[in-house]
Amino acid sequence: MYYIVLDLEWNQPVSRDTHAYQKYGNRLTSEIIQFGAVKLDQNKRIIDSFESMVQPQCYKKLHPHVKRLTSITQQAIDNAPRFPQVAEAFRQWCGKDGTYVFLTWGYDDMPALESNLAFHHLDTSWINRWYNLQVIFNQQEGTDSNQKALSAVIEYYQLEQDDQFHDALNDARYTGLIAGKLDLEQGFAQYKELVNPLIVGIRGFDPPLEQIRKQGIPNKKLIYTLPAVSTFLCPECKMTLHTGIRWVHQSGDKYLFLAQCPEHGKFLLRLRIMKGTGETFMIYRTAERSTPEMETEYHIREQRELERAELLKAKRAAKEEQQKDTIQTEQSSDDPSDPEQP
Ligand SMILES: [Zn+2]
Structure with a gap:
């Protein structure tokens, strides 16, 4: 069993007014522009790495915020291979399905990968099993359940931080080093009890029935x-x-x-x-x-939905009532004694 530590960087539409957003916004809002991954063996040693820029197809102009946060340049993504090619290379690099699990820092990377694969009509069945290491870190180090920046945890373990953060491969490597400090087997076993069962997303960590x-x-x-x-x-x-x-x-x-x-x-x-x-x-x-x-x-949401439906029904009834009143008031508007008149 291998561990694949994955980190992605993605671009966003520059504004909601852009042609690109209007065309693609309801299907894709986080377009992957960089893959970074390291492969860990059973002893959690880094044995291989994967890195690639990706040329965006929807949001081609690098968002200023993304440009500031990462070290990615417009030129680098303009000249990169496209997503289907990179995703296939990455999948092959991962190895045979069922021989690895994905580890990420945070909940966002795997859903982003899934939505990009779906956008390009590519198979998503191979990204079934993944764990957010933040959850395992919080539990095993007894810290609060807040999300933590990768840099803060690298600091916490007093690991060397020579490489720039927010570069996909560097972040994957840092996350791999953190994985080395954790008891993964125990973390996986307890994972279900540690996460909000609905946040994990449509796929979650176990392959669905x-x-x-x-x-x-x-x-x-x-x-x-x-x-x-x-x-x-x-x-x-x-x-x-x-x-x-x-x-x-x-x-x-x-x-x-x-x-x-x-x-x-x-x-x-x-x-x-x-x-x-x-x-x-x-x-x-x-x-x-x-x-x-x-x-x-589930029941919390169901209850909320029922309440919302009730509220809507009441509102609609009130509106109808009001309309009836207005019609009546209009009919009797020559009556100055009408108490309903504002
Ligand atoms: Zn049955």
Whole structure:
């Protein structure tokens, strides 16, 4: 088993008014422009590295903030290979699927990689297993649960910091050094209890029990009528458990549903609705075994959604009432004794 420590740098649209943002903004907002990774052996020694710039296809102009933060230049990305080529080279460098897990510093890199792969219609199944080392660091060093800058943790361990931060390969190497200080096996074993079960994202750290993908859905309304979205069969006994699923909004393009088999327990379903090519939509759905923590998070959102729906209903009723009043007031506006008159 290898550990692949990955760090990515990405570019953003310079402004929401740009043509590029209007064209791509609903499909991709963080466009990867640099890969940096190191491979660790079982003893957590760095045995190999991977680095590449990527030429952006959507947001070609380097955002001033990204330029300031990283050492990346416009020229460097202009002359770099494109994402599909770099992603394929990286995948090959990682090795055979199932022989490695990804380690990152923070929650952002793997979802960014996933959305860039999806944007280019590339396979995402090989980035299944990953762990945010911040979580393991916080637990094992007994610090608070806040996110910590890589530089602060390098300082904490009194490791040498000769290389500039916010360079993908340097950051991956620094993260690799931190991995060397942690008990990864123990961290992995406890990981599920340490993270907010819903933050981890659609894929999480365990491969899901079930994955469904559909592309080329011609319109959004149609999505919820698709059996792939609206029904659920127990992954164990294949019994149809739910039809006409009412999804609960998680955040952004993510939705959740808690399914239950009388025989095999509860499953958390996750749904993502994304823009596909042209005017079409695509969906990605997974099922995993739910945990009590997930169920709590789910019910909080479900409750919030119910309350919001109630509020909306009340508002609508009040508005109708008001309209009725206005009509009545207009009819009786010659009556100066009307107490409702402002
Ligand atoms: Zn079942």
